[in-house]
Amino acid sequence: MVKQLNQEELQKVVNSVPMLSPSASQLIQITSQADHDLMDVIDLVRTDASLTARVLKIVNSAAFGLINTITSIDRAISYLGERIIVGIAVGDSAGKLFEKELSGYESAGGDLWKHDLRTAIAAREVVTQSGVDISSELAFTAGLLHDIGKSIISDYLHGSVTDAVEMITTDEDLDYLDAEEKLVGFDHTRAGYELARAWKLPEELAEVILHHHEPINAKEEYRALVYAVHLGDNIAMMGGFGTGSDSMRYKLDPEYTHYINIGPKTLASIMLNVDIEFEKLESSFTGSGDEN
Amino acid sequence: MGQIILGVGDYGASNSPADDVKTFALGSCVSVIFLDPKTRTAGMAHVALPDSSINKAKAGEKPGYFADTAIPALLAQMAKFGCDKRGKGMVVKLCGGANVMDSNDTFQIGKRNALAIKKILWSYGMGAVAEDLGKNFSRTVSISVSAGQITLSSPGKPNWQL
Numbered sequence: 001m002v003k004q005l006n007q008e009e010l011q012k013v014v015n016s017v018p019m020l021s022p023s024a025s026q027l028i029q030i031t032s033q034a035d036h037d038l039m040d041v042i043d044l045v046r047t048d049a050s051l052t053a054r055v056l057k058i059v060n061s062a063a064f065g066l067i068n069t070i071t072s073i074d075r076a077i078s079y080l081g082e083r084i085i086v087g088i089a090v091g092d093s094a095g096k097l098f099e100k101e102l103s104g105y106e107s108a109g110g111d112l113w114k115h116d117l118r119t120a121i122a123a124r125e126v127v128t129q130s131g132v133d134i135s136s137e138l139a140f141t142a143g144l145l146h147d148i149g150k151s152i153i154s155d156y157l158h159g160s161v162t163d164a165v166e167m168i169t170t171d172e173d174l175d176y177l178d179a180e181e182k183l184v185g186f187d188h189t190r191a192g193y194e195l196a197r198a199w200k201l202p203e204e205l206a207e208v209i210l211h212h213h214e215p216i217n218a219k220e221e222y223r224a225l226v227y228a229v230h231l232g233d234n235i236a237m238m239g240g241f242g243t244g245s246d247s248m249r250y251k252l253d254p255e256y257t258h259y260i261n262i263g264p265k266t267l268a269s270i271m272l273n274v275d276i277e278f279e280k281l282e283s284s285f286t287g288s289g290d291e292n
Numbered sequence: 293m294g295q296i297i298l299g300v301g302d303y304g305a306s307n308s309p310a311d312d313v314k315t316f317a318l319g320s321c322v323s324v325i326f327l328d329p330k331t332r333t334a335g336m337a338h339v340a341l342p343d344s345s346i347n348k349a350k351a352g353e354k355p356g357y358f359a360d361t362a363i364p365a366l367l368a369q370m371a372k373f374g375c376d377k378r379g380k381g382m383v384v385k386l387c388g389g390a391n392v393m394d395s396n397d398t399f400q401i402g403k404r405n406a407l408a409i410k411k412i413l414w415s416y417g418m419g420a421v422a423e424d425l426g427k428n429f430s431r432t433v434s435i436s437v438s439a440g441q442i443t444l445s446s447p448g449k450p451n452w453q454l
Binding site for chain 2: 107
């Protein structure tokens with residue numbers, strides 16, 4: 001049975017989620033600052049031996065097809081780009097959250113991580129191909145984290161899929177967010193926002209998590225970033241990588257055209273690149289941090 | 293019983309009655325299904341984008357990915373099972389092609405995929421006898437080769453036939 005949550009209970013669930021590792025948390029902080037330096041990232045990774053080992057293993061994995069083995073962490077990080085380093089650190093430290101089965105959405109274990117990775121890649125492609133003046137690396141990180149709220153409320157949505165789908169099929173004004181709110185009291189953006197605060201994520205990432213389905217409500221200074229993730233999220237679902245019952249069942253915020261310039265040709269090219277890039281990245285890092 | 297699972301941009305066919313041909317979670321992608329009653333062969337392509345001109349290399353490597361290259365590739369594959377090279381006598385069905393709710397047209401890739409596929413089918417004198425296209429949900433589709441029966445599923449909905 002579906003159980004309604006109140007604010008206090010939501011807070012309790014959020015507080016029971018393990019914190020991000022110090023490296024993951026600091027990496028997110030550093031890379032969110034507009035004026036940071038790649039050296040800062042390298043210095044931080046150096047202090048974490050297991051992260052260093054993982055990064056070296058991934059850069060030398062078959063997916064990247066390097067002829068010569070990279071043995072220095074500096075070179076590995078420059079080669080992969082900081083977004084991949086953030087991805088590895090987040091995947092290793094919160095893998096359980098990303099890999100868990102979302103029974104409340106009838107979505108298998110691992111689906112959320114794949115969806116998040118596709119969204120991250122797509123958000124970055126949206127930024128680079130549209131030429132919007134925001135950090136493409138930050139768009140990637142934001143894409144990776146945008147749906148963390150789903151793993152919080154999924155257990156509470158268990159058994160609700162038929163009701164949720166029926167609710168939004170009978171009333172076309174409603175989307176899956178409305179269904180979540182009606183069923184458990186909170187939608188996944190709100191639950192994710194609470195976790196973002198508990199994790200002390202930078203404000204722009206918290207804004208993305210809270211507003212990724214209606215970027216128009218985000219603070220003006222972060223709105224372009226939120227739109228990039230919004231489009232990335234939709235592109236991930238269109239490409240067949242949703243998280244079960246809610247896939248494609250959201251509204252596209254039409255105001256995106258004021259922030260991001262994308263036509264049908266560019267969109268096709270983005271979708272194609274997402275498939276190509278995903279294939280490469282999926283095989284090289286997994287959310288659980290297990291052997292690959 | 294064998295299952296032939298097709299990923300994005302894959303295509304395949306079978307005439308073995310024990311087989312199912314299946315593809316998961318079509319979002320804006322469209323599944324093109326050919327059934328040949330004469331040879332009892334079923335084929336499917338999982339088409340992602342309408343037009344291969346954006347990346348010829350990808351089209352060479354994965355012809356099923358684009359509408360304009362998928363249909364010739366699937367026909368050639370089915371010809372290996374003795375089907376007519378130009379699809380004569382085949383039953384055509386289409387499904388998938390969902391769209392997010394977008395008030396301007398850019399994001400309607402599902403619609404553009406379906407249209408591109410229909411245009412190419414016309415050029416072969418083929419047309420779909422049944423379709424389940426559009427709307428805003430993802431579909432998983434499976435063909436049982438023995439019965440030529442197509443089953444669709446989507447979370448939260450009872451399965452249905454096409």
